[in-house]
Amino acid sequence: MTLLQTLNEKAKQIAVRSPWIYRINAGSCNGCDVECATTALIPRYDVERLGCQYCGSPRHADIVLITGPLTARIKDDVLRVFAEVPDPKVTVAVGVCPISGGIFRESYAVHAPVDQYLPVDVNVPGCPPRPQAIIEGIAQAIAIWRERI
Amino acid sequence: MNFLKIFVRNLVNGPSTVSFPFGPAWTPARMRGRIEFKLPSCTGCRACEQVCAPGAIRFDKTPEGLRFMMWHNTCVFCGLCEFYCPTDAIHQSDDWHMAHAVDQKFSMAIRELIPYTNCSACGMKTLASAPNPVGINPPYTPEEIEQHRQLCPACRKKALAERGNPS
Numbered sequence: 001m002t003l004l005q006t007l008n009e010k011a012k013q014i015a016v017r018s019p020w021i022y023r024i025n026a027g028s029c030n031g032c033d034v035e036c037a038t039t040a041l042i043p044r045y046d047v048e049r050l051g052c053q054y055c056g057s058p059r060h061a062d063i064v065l066i067t068g069p070l071t072a073r074i075k076d077d078v079l080r081v082f083a084e085v086p087d088p089k090v091t092v093a094v095g096v097c098p099i100s101g102g103i104f105r106e107s108y109a110v111h112a113p114v115d116q117y118l119p120v121d122v123n124v125p126g127c128p129p130r131p132q133a134i135i136e137g138i139a140q141a142i143a144i145w146r147e148r149i
Numbered sequence: 150m151n152f153l154k155i156f157v158r159n160l161v162n163g164p165s166t167v168s169f170p171f172g173p174a175w176t177p178a179r180m181r182g183r184i185e186f187k188l189p190s191c192t193g194c195r196a197c198e199q200v201c202a203p204g205a206i207r208f209d210k211t212p213e214g215l216r217f218m219m220w221h222n223t224c225v226f227c228g229l230c231e232f233y234c235p236t237d238a239i240h241q242s243d244d245w246h247m248a249h250a251v252d253q254k255f256s257m258a259i260r261e262l263i264p265y266t267n268c269s270a271c272g273m274k275t276l277a278s279a280p281n282p283v284g285i286n287p288p289y290t291p292e293e294i295e296q297h298r299q300l301c302p303a304c305r306k307k308a309l310a311e312r313g314n315p316s
Contacts, residue, residue: 046166096203099254100223103203115251124248125257127225132167132174137248139170144250 015062016146018051021138022061022085026078026114028068031128032095036065038131039138045131047138058084063141065134069097069110070117082118088148090141092122094134099123180243181226184219188261189281190238191217197230197239206230214264215276221247221257236282268301270308275301 023036039047040054055061058081070078082091093114096102101112114120121144124137167174193215198206205223209216230239249257266277278298287294293312297305 044165044167049166050170093251096222096225100220101203102223103225105203105223120251122248123222123251123254123257125222125224126245126247127227129248130180130245132169133245133248135170136246140248140250 012149016149018053019062019090019142019145020055020060021047021052021063021065022055022058023065023067024058024078024081026066026068026098027071027074027110028095028097032067032097032126035128035131035134036067036094039134042131045135047135050135050138050142052138052142058082059086061085062089062145063138064089064091065094065138066091066098066114066118066120067094069101069104069107069112070114071110072108075111075117079117088145090122090145090148091118091120092124092137092141093120094124094126094137095129096125096127099125102127176243176245178243180245181228181241183221183242183244183247184224184230184259185240185242186217186219186259186261187238187240188217188263190236190279190283191261191263192236192238192279192282193263193276194235196233196235200229200233202227202229211262214262217259217261217263219259221259222254235284236279237284238279238282266299268304269299270304271301273301273303 021040023033025033039045052063058064064082064085066078068074093099097104097112098114098120099112101107101110104110105112111117122137122141124133126133129137193208195208198208203223203225205220205225207218209218226241228241231241247257264277265274267273268275280298289297297308300308
């Protein structure tokens with residue numbers, strides 16, 4: 001085994017411990033965003049126990065949380081930001097809006113479901129989902145991400 | 150000296166972080182979670198379909214009967230269907246473990262069928278009435294209720310009119 005391969009293996013072993021999370025708001029009502037913030041910031045829920053951390057740049061992200069029904073105005077921006085996230089990435093749809101459109105379903109102004117445009121991996125239904133449900137979805141996403149890396 | 154109080158309190162109570170997903174999570178008693186449907190109580194009045202804001206509940210007429218469909222991935226957990234259901238056929242449980250991989254999204258639904266039967270008097274095709282509608286107590290004997298259940302709405306109306314006042 002060459003040095004490069006050894007380093008590569010070691011990097012993978014280290015990387016699976018700490019996936020970074022990036023949030024994309026695709027026209028959400030802010031309910032799911034508040035729950036996502038609660039999941040990360042309040043010690044009662046504390047998603048960082050799973051090794052996750054919210055990051056500010058899509059280029060640093062491993063797991064993408066999408067909220068909102070993908071409104072017509074924001075669709076191109078969401079697709080552009082999502083394309084900047086490096087592979088391998090895992091996408092989690094938080095709330096019923098990105099999954100099916102929820103209360104905005106069949107509206108002319110939204111392009112839900114999001115999985116027509118992006119490869120979604122985990123769905124977390126709820127309006128909004130409670131923080132524990134988001135943690136459950138992120139835990140499933142981490143399991144998928146460990147297989148992909 | 151305030152920090153000493155907090156220090157002792159934290160020593161006694163332990164960390165405030167809930168251990169989920171490594172342990173159980175507390176669920177409030179009145180948590181509005183996954184919808185449950187009891188087919189034996191449903192009378193097919195379609196009130197839930199009428200009040201469902203995101204359109205998660207749908208009734209379809211099929212050759213075999215009236216099909217009830219409910220999509221968990223569209224439901225916003227408002228609880229209106231449970232509130233308006235006259236026979237308690239829809240119940241909102243406190244189950245919130247609904248995160249799933251995307252390949253299971255089509256299994257996140259309730260599909261039930263209220264079948265057609267034939268009226269025992271005129272032989273017309275009619276919806277089978279609910280065997281166990283909770284919260285409804287007609288003033289008839291159980292034998293009479295069982296007899297009326299076999300009839301179509303028109304024949305039932307006739308039978309009730311001929312019977313006269315309930316005892």
